Amino acid sequence: MSTAEPPKRGGLRGFLSRLASPQSEIEAQELREDADEVGATPIASCGGRRRFCVAGTLRTVTLRPRGGAPALEAELYDGSDVIDLVWLGRRKIAGIEPGRTVKAEGLVSMQDGRKVMFNPRYELRPGS
Numbered sequence: 001m002s003t004a005e006p007p008k009r010g011g012l013r014g015f016l017s018r019l020a021s022p023q024s025e026i027e028a029q030e031l032r033e034d035a036d037e038v039g040a041t042p043i044a045s046c047g048g049r050r051r052f053c054v055a056g057t058l059r060t061v062t063l064r065p066r067g068g069a070p071a072l073e074a075e076l077y078d079g080s081d082v083i084d085l086v087w088l089g090r091r092k093i094a095g096i097e098p099g100r101t102v103k104a105e106g107l108v109s110m111q112d113g114r115k116v117m118f119n120p121r122y123e124l125r126p127g128s
Contacts, residue, residue, distance in 0.1 A: 035078045043076070043080050046081075047108065052106075056101070058085075058098055061075075072086070084111075095124045101124075103122065104117060106118065106120035
């Protein structure tokens, strides 16, 4: 027995809806659909101190020292919320750059009111 999926808007009504929607809303919806396809949890649903798999697009990548050691920080957006991915002791990681689509897995914690995942396992995804 198959589970029912919510209907996707198609045809003229779907086209007109997409045409009337702001581009940012369309992109956010596409990101949520892409994350769902790879089995990722929406970032908005991630709570602290649990392991999650998330997927989305990197908005920013910065080098910011933490405790005197280098740390590469990337903000991942999935259409529902953002999470900071932080690799401690790293200055650069090949492929980790703004606009790149990434799937990451790790322990989510809260820091200064933001969701953070330290040293996540990650997979670079094709396209963006």
